[in-house]
Amino acid sequence: MAGAWNSSSDASLQIRPFDRIIRVNGISGSSRDLAQILLEKHDQFSIAFMRPEERMVDLAKSTDLGILVKYKRGSLGFWIDNITDGEVQKWNTEYPDAAVSPHDRVVAVNGDSGSGAELLSNMRNKEILQFKVMHYPAA
Known part of the structure; x- marks a missing residue:
């Protein structure tokens, strides 16, 4: 269709x-x-x-990222289920025009795309993270 x-x-x-x-x-x-x-x-x-807006989010993983994420096997990336205290919340405070929200989808990390499991695995030993986020405005 x-x-x-x-x-x-x-x-x-x-x-x-x-x-x-x-x-x-x-x-x-x-x-x-x-x-x-x-x-x-x-x-x-x-x-x-x-239609989502593409946003680039730069994070230093010095403390907890403060996000709860979910993904489905076979799907590209992962989505943000919840945001708590941490680096993402700091980003949102510092850059309100580029803030991310629950239900946004992270489709690449540090330029690499892949499944949710692959992205999360690749993030483990990185100190600097750049998320490519598909941001969905409030409906």
Whole structure:
């Protein structure tokens, strides 16, 4: 479905990796609810997407990063589940226009992309971290 749309649409309207579905046929809901609507038989769908903003976040791992992360096997990167006291919260205070939030997705660390497990493993012995983050504004 996305391939057919992209091949016939202007580049600015094409569906991109990390775009998030926020409404289907005018209905908002959880990802599970929206997936259920997409599985139903319809002649036509109206789908609204949220496009993330790419942010680069530079952190010195002198103390705890202060993030709880989650990932799914086979997915690119990991997402931030919660932010507590630590380097990420300091970044957010110092750079509010480049702040990261829960539900943002980290897709690369120090220029390397990979699965969530790979990124977390590669972070263990690094003192300087640069996250490439897909930031989703509040809906």
